[in-house]
Amino acid sequence: MILLMQEWFSSWLKKPVAKRVYLDHAAATPMCVAAREVMAPLLVESFGNPSAIHTEGQAAQSVIESARAQVARTLGVRSAGVTFVSGGTEANALAIVGHLTARVRAGAAWSDLEVVSTPLEHPSVLATLSELATRGVTVRMAAVNEVGVVTPAALTAVLRAQTALITMAYVNSEIGTIQPVSSLVRTVRAFTRAHNLPKITVHLDAAQAPLWLPCQLARLGVDTLSLDGGKCGGPKGSGAVVVHGEVALAPVLWGGGQEHGLRPGTENVLAIAGFAAALAWAQKNVDERAIRVRALRDAGIDQLQALVPGAVLNGPVGEERVANNINISIPGLDTEYAVVALDVAGIAASTKSACAGIGGGESVVVRAITGDAARARSTIRLTLGPDSKATDIPLVARVLMDQVALMGTLTQ
Amino acid sequence: MILLMQEWFSSWLKKPVAKRVYLDHAAATPMCVAAREVMAPLLVESFGNPSAIHTEGQAAQSVIESARAQVARTLGVRSAGVTFVSGGTEANALAIVGHLTARVRAGAAWSDLEVVSTPLEHPSVLATLSELATRGVTVRMAAVNEVGVVTPAALTAVLRAQTALITMAYVNSEIGTIQPVSSLVRTVRAFTRAHNLPKITVHLDAAQAPLWLPCQLARLGVDTLSLDGGKCGGPKGSGAVVVHGEVALAPVLWGGGQEHGLRPGTENVLAIAGFAAALAWAQKNVDERAIRVRALRDAGIDQLQALVPGAVLNGPVGEERVANNINISIPGLDTEYAVVALDVAGIAASTKSACAGIGGGESVVVRAITGDAARARSTIRLTLGPDSKATDIPLVARVLMDQVALMGTLTQ
Numbered sequence: 001m002i003l004l005m006q007e008w009f010s011s012w013l014k015k016p017v018a019k020r021v022y023l024d025h026a027a028a029t030p031m032c033v034a035a036r037e038v039m040a041p042l043l044v045e046s047f048g049n050p051s052a053i054h055t056e057g058q059a060a061q062s063v064i065e066s067a068r069a070q071v072a073r074t075l076g077v078r079s080a081g082v083t084f085v086s087g088g089t090e091a092n093a094l095a096i097v098g099h100l101t102a103r104v105r106a107g108a109a110w111s112d113l114e115v116v117s118t119p120l121e122h123p124s125v126l127a128t129l130s131e132l133a134t135r136g137v138t139v140r141m142a143a144v145n146e147v148g149v150v151t152p153a154a155l156t157a158v159l160r161a162q163t164a165l166i167t168m169a170y171v172n173s174e175i176g177t178i179q180p181v182s183s184l185v186r187t188v189r190a191f192t193r194a195h196n197l198p199k200i201t202v203h204l205d206a207a208q209a210p211l212w213l214p215c216q217l218a219r220l221g222v223d224t225l226s227l228d229g230g231k232c233g234g235p236k237g238s239g240a241v242v243v244h245g246e247v248a249l250a251p252v253l254w255g256g257g258q259e260h261g262l263r264p265g266t267e268n269v270l271a272i273a274g275f276a277a278a279l280a281w282a283q284k285n286v287d288e289r290a291i292r293v294r295a296l297r298d299a300g301i302d303q304l305q306a307l308v309p310g311a312v313l314n315g316p317v318g319e320e321r322v323a324n325n326i327n328i329s330i331p332g333l334d335t336e337y338a339v340v341a342l343d344v345a346g347i348a349a350s351t352k353s354a355c356a357g358i359g360g361g362e363s364v365v366v367r368a369i370t371g372d373a374a375r376a377r378s379t380i381r382l383t384l385g386p387d388s389k390a391t392d393i394p395l396v397a398r399v400l401m402d403q404v405a406l407m408g409t410l411t412q
Numbered sequence: 413m414i415l416l417m418q419e420w421f422s423s424w425l426k427k428p429v430a431k432r433v434y435l436d437h438a439a440a441t442p443m444c445v446a447a448r449e450v451m452a453p454l455l456v457e458s459f460g461n462p463s464a465i466h467t468e469g470q471a472a473q474s475v476i477e478s479a480r481a482q483v484a485r486t487l488g489v490r491s492a493g494v495t496f497v498s499g500g501t502e503a504n505a506l507a508i509v510g511h512l513t514a515r516v517r518a519g520a521a522w523s524d525l526e527v528v529s530t531p532l533e534h535p536s537v538l539a540t541l542s543e544l545a546t547r548g549v550t551v552r553m554a555a556v557n558e559v560g561v562v563t564p565a566a567l568t569a570v571l572r573a574q575t576a577l578i579t580m581a582y583v584n585s586e587i588g589t590i591q592p593v594s595s596l597v598r599t600v601r602a603f604t605r606a607h608n609l610p611k612i613t614v615h616l617d618a619a620q621a622p623l624w625l626p627c628q629l630a631r632l633g634v635d636t637l638s639l640d641g642g643k644c645g646g647p648k649g650s651g652a653v654v655v656h657g658e659v660a661l662a663p664v665l666w667g668g669g670q671e672h673g674l675r676p677g678t679e680n681v682l683a684i685a686g687f688a689a690a691l692a693w694a695q696k697n698v699d700e701r702a703i704r705v706r707a708l709r710d711a712g713i714d715q716l717q718a719l720v721p722g723a724v725l726n727g728p729v730g731e732e733r734v735a736n737n738i739n740i741s742i743p744g745l746d747t748e749y750a751v752v753a754l755d756v757a758g759i760a761a762s763t764k765s766a767c768a769g770i771g772g773g774e775s776v777v778v779r780a781i782t783g784d785a786a787r788a789r790s791t792i793r794l795t796l797g798p799d800s801k802a803t804d805i806p807l808v809a810r811v812l813m814d815q816v817a818l819m820g821t822l823t824q
Contacts, residue, residue: 008417009424015456022468028461028678036455043448044427049440049642053751054760056434086498086649089667089677124667124676131666230461230678237498237649237680252665254543255501255536264536265501266440266642268649271683339465348466 013037021347021392025231025324026173026208026383032233034281035274039235042270050267051258060269067276071240074280075225076216081243083262084272088207088228089124091239093252094262095203095224096128096167098241100137102248103164111136114162118142118150119368120172122353125205129167138162147316148177148369152187159191165201170215171208173353174365174381175315176325178213185221199223201247207231207239210282211386212290212323217244224249227279229271234278238271290323293384300326300382300393307397309404314366314379324384326393329366329375330404338380338403345399347392350381425449433759433804437643437736438585438620438795444645446693447686451647454682462679463670472681479688483652486692487637488628493655495674496684500619500640501536503651505664506674507615507636508540508579510653512549514660515576523548526574530554530562531780532584534765537617541579550574559728560589560781564599571603577613582627583620585765586777586793587727588737590625597633611635613659619643619651622694623798624702624735629656636661639691641683646690650683702735705796712738712794712805719809721816726778726791736796738805741778741787742816750792750815757811759804762793 013036022030031039046063048056064084072079085091100113110132117129119141129139140158142150150168166188171178181204188200204222206215210232217225224247229238241262243249255264304311304326314327330338335351342349352363362376370376382396425448434442443451458475460468476496484491497503512525522544529541531553541551552570554562562580578600583590593616600612616634618627622644629637636659641650653674655661667676716723716738726739742750747763754761764775774788782788794808 005417005420009421012421013456020467024461024464024466024468027464027469028459028472030459031455039455040452043443043451044425047440047442048760049436052436052439052760052762053748054436054755054762055432056436056760057439060440086502086680087677090498090665092667093665122667127666127668127676228678235680235682236678237683253502253505254539255504255534256539264539265499266640266648268498268647268683270647271649271680336465343466348460348464348468350464350466 009040013040016387021395023382023384023388023392023396024348024350025211025385026353026381027350028230028236029211029233029385031235031274032278032281035234035278038277039270039274042273046269050269051256060267063269064267064272067272070276070280071242074283075242076218077242077244080260083241083243083249083259084267084275085239085241085263086237086268087230087239088205088226090252091226091228091241092122092124092167092205093128094241094249095226096125096165097132097252098249098262099165099201099203099224099247100132101250101252105250106248109136112162113164114138114140114160116140116142116155116158116163116166118144118168120144120148120177120365121167121169122173122205122207125167125169144369146369147320148172148175148365149316149320150179150184152183155184155187156191159188159200161195161197163200165203167203167205169205169208170213171206171322172315172365173208174363174379175327175369176322177315178320178322181220181222208322210279210286212286212293214286215283217242223247229275229278232278232282234275235271237268238275240275289386293386293388294323296384296388296390296393297323297326299390303393303397304328304400308400311400312375314370314375324388326382326384327366328380329378330380330400331374331378333378333403333407335378335380338400341403342396342399345395347396347399349396351379352381425452428799433807435794435796435800435804435808436760436762437623437797438765438793439762440642440648441623441645441797443647443686444690444693447646447690450689451682451686454685458681462681463668472679475681476679476684479684482688482692483654486695487654488630489654489656492672495653495655495661495671496679496687497651497653497675498649498680499642499651500617500638502664503638503640503653504534504536504579504617505540506653506661507638508537508577509544509664510661510674511577511613511615511636511659512544513662513664517662518660520576521548524574525576526550526552526572528552528554528567528570528575528578530556530580532556532560532589532777533579533581534585534617534619537579537581556781558781559732560584560587560777561728561732562591562596564595567596567599568603571600571612573607573609575612577615579615579617581620582616582618582625583734584727584777585620586775586791587739587781588734589727590732590734593632593634620734622691622698624698624705626698627695629654635659641687641690644690644694646687647683649680650687652687701798705798705800706735708796708800708802708805709733709735709738711802715805715809716740716812720812723812724787726782726787736800738794738796739778740792741790742792742812743786743790745790745815745819747790747792750812753815754808754811757807759808759811761808763791764793
């Protein structure tokens with residue numbers, strides 16, 4: 001009987017979420033089975049405060065330290081290099097403001113510090129950079145090319161002796177551009193060597209990467225990495241800053257000494273456990289998953305361009321584009337409305353980053369790479385998932401064809 | 413069959429956590445059944461990004477807006493006054509730094525602003541006040557009496573024309589002192605009226621209150637309230653800043669426009685739902701629960717003082733003390749070790765606030781009210797829960813008697 005119950009519970013946890021065609025994985029991923037399985041028992045167990053020395057506290061502590069070791073193993077860093085936070089936004093704040101705060105505590109003035117980034121960053125980075133600017137930090141934006149890539153030359157052009165930190169997204173959340181991270185890091189290291197400068201910290205916002213690209217820090221060459229559990233099969237409200245080597249950080253919230261003094265507040269045991277399980281799952285077969293989904297993506301791009309009049313692809317093709325991202329513009333079309341029409345047809349899609357707000361307005365990213373306002377106002381982003389099927393994009397194409405035809409009728 | 417499964421699932425969710433005697437509810441509460449029941453389905457459902465306009469996104473949005481309405485109803489405020497955050501620490505940061513940042517944005521200089529607090533605050537408030545001091549804010553500490561109470565006269569003594577904000581804990585997390593909030597708020601309002609000053613914002617850190625005291629803001633007279641889900645039967649990593657009336661706030665993290673622009677980052681749907689359910693449950697029968705547990709507390713204090721040689725109570729008695737808190741000192745005893753001995757005997761207790769760190773060292777709170785270092789080094793905190801029994805404290809007394817006897821043997 002008990003066995004039967006456990007079987008039912010286990011199959012419930014494995015229940016596929018989407019009966020619909022869900023093509024908004026860049027905004028939120030369903031929780032993977034591994035995350036659900038590790039989290040379900042924690043709804044009734046391990047409720048202690050991990051800072052408490054009693055059995056209940058130590059049980060909770062043990063959950064988070066196992067999770068920390070799992071993340072460390074997955075990303076090839078020491079456990080001490082993993083700091084759990086409440087999501088990607090806080091992770092970017094800690095990696096960016098936390099690092100500069102540590103430099104200020106060590107004696108630098110805010111106005112002595114420069115940060116290099118790109119105009120295509122996620123709102124959590126752009127808003128954080130604005131905050132730094134109000135404190136006196138100089139922020140320099142590296143130019144991006146027509147598909148959103150930062151070239152070594154473009155990066156070198158904005159490096160200065162005062163550059164303390166470089167921050168950029170591994171994968172752009174709207175157009176899927178993958179930055180040539182290793183090559184850019186080599187450029188940075190060559191710059192500091194050539195001018196005999198102290199190390200420039202390189203931070204990578206990897207929120208969109210774990211399902212599609214290897215994220216081991218040593219391989220990438222970066223110093224810090226930020227992650228968001230809700231974008232890689234884990235729970236929302238989870239994430240981490242991961243450090244390789246020695247990088248000074250200071251907390252951006254204030255209180256107890258949790259997370260080696262970097263993140264005060266009782267640890268979110270449930271979210272931490274789910275995040276670690278999801279990240280390990282996401283990275284395990286990442287190459288195989290990327291190859292499979294990239295084929296769907298490329299077929300989908302071809303179908304959309306062939307079938308939907310006026311559709312143009314935004315961002316790169318091939319290996320420079322993350323495996324799951326399709327972003328097209330249909331200039332003239334009200335794509336907010338098209339997304340609603342897709343929804344009615346059983347398809348979840350988006351126009352741009354969910355963090356950029358629900359309202360209308362153009363895609364800052366597409367405007368930056370194309371300079372074309374009409375194109376930036378008419379984006380549709382389709383982000384595939386591990387379970388996406390070859391039949392998904394043809395369904396999208398059909399709805400968009402109808403929308404374009406309707407637009408033709410209305411404007412006649 | 414399905415019915416049978418659901419019955420099993422439901423009974424699993426109702427499973428009592430503690431086979432042991434758990435007396436550390438101030439550090440962490442087990443999740444209440446209401447929170448578990450609302451969270452379990454969310455492990456497999458409503459995974460969308462609440463900022464997305466498609467069905468999945470709107471389902472998630474609907475979960476958080478229902479939760480917001482539930483919190484608003486529970487605390488007697490408008491839904492727009494509820495901002496969900498990642499826990500009590502972040503809630504205090506947003507209510508304190510967020511409010512002063514808003515004043516600075518409106519034209520004030522940091523150095524024009526004063527904040528009034530008490531020396532007994534939680535680390536998340538004390539560290540936040542230190543941060544403000546580095547920005548130039550003057551922080552004035554109101555004197556507390558020998559049981560930790562701030563009197564109207566002590567508060568008036570530190571009010572100034574420049575006072576922008578008063579922040580204090582409703583219930584002290586270590587010694588259980590309940591501040592006479594309504595009376596203190598009347599004092600503040602009388603002060604501003606008498607000197608024809610603008611409104612002083614009154615913030616209450618209510619993390620320790622929801623299970624034991626009514627928290628409706630209008631009744632208390634306060635402007636903002638911070639809460640932590642993990643201390644009132646909800647999940648860790650959840651909390652809120654709740655505003656009554658008009659109070660300017662600015663975000664303390666930077667990014668998207670979520671939570672009416674006050675808290676960027678994808679909303680933690682799971683934690684928000686669990687928090688709202690727990691808070692409603694905690695506040696529902698709060699008076700009845702407090703009366704029942706207060707009787708256990710008072711019997712327990714009598715038993716400990718009668719049986720444990722040298723035991724002295726820290727903090728107030730009667731109505732000035734929160735219903736679930738017992739805090740004694742046994743000067744000379746290594747109470748860190750005693751807590752371990754209690755643990756071995758099946759009892760979870762603590763020496764002080766979990767956020768004050770695992771290590772030794774004295775209780776800042778007990779030192780502040782008694783000025784007695786030996787007493788501050790030898791505290792034991794027992795915080796009862798809704799399910800505590802009359803037999804719990806006698807078990808504690810027996811272990812402590814043994815510890816004291818052992819100490820006598822060793823020092824002979």
